Amino acid sequence: MKIDLHVHTDHSSDGNNKVEDIIRILKERGFGGAAILDHNSVAGAREALDMHPEEFIVVPASEVTSKDGHILALNVTNPIKRDLEVLETIDEIRAAGGLAVAAHPYRRWSGLG
Numbered sequence: 180m181k182i183d184l185h186v187h188t189d190h191s192s193d194g195n196n197k198v199e200d201i202i203r204i205l206k207e208r209g210f211g212g213a214a215i216l217d218h219n220s221v222a223g224a225r226e227a228l229d230m231h232p233e234e235f236i237v238v239p240a241s242e243v244t245s246k247d248g249h250i251l252a253l254n255v256t257n258p259i260k261r262d263l264e265v266l267e268t269i270d271e272i273r274a275a276g277g278l279a280v281a282a283h284p285y286r287r288w289s290g291l292g
Contacts, residue, residue, distance in 0.1 A: 180211040182236065185251065185282070188215060188223035191242075198226045202235055212236025214253055219244055219261045228256070242282055243268055249282035 186201055187194030194217060196204075205213055212235055215227040224239035240253045244261045245268040252259050255277040263271065272279040 180236075181209060182212040182214070182238070183210055184214040184238070184253070184280075185242075186213045186215055187217055187242075188226075190220050190223040190226075191217035193218070194223075198223055199230065202227065202230070202232050202237075206232075206235055210235075212238065214238035214240040214251070216240035216242050216251060216253075218242050218249075219258065221256055221258055225256060240277075243272070251280040251282045253278040253280060 183205060188198050188201060189195060215224040215237055217223045219241065221239060221241050227237045228239055238253055239256045240251060241255055241259055243250050243252050243259045245263055245265045247265050250268050252272040255275045257275060259271050259275060269279040
């Protein structure tokens, strides 16, 4: 099964597509699910979960801005505090039951270095 683990919606400043369009397009392209995540927001993920799409897994998530770069918070449905140190951000994600993943590990302006 193919799952896209980094999808932004129109709930992010860098996302243009509505949640329902993202799910439709991914299903048409053979994907069985996606981590719906937006910058410092779970609004798109919650919207996707509320849709209960058939035969499509929704991983609720958020791309959290830490002091040193972006961290994906997979499997979270509540916002994670932003602008914390990296280890504090990871602790917050884990406390929320989530999995922390470096979003852009080698990108200079938003990666973790």
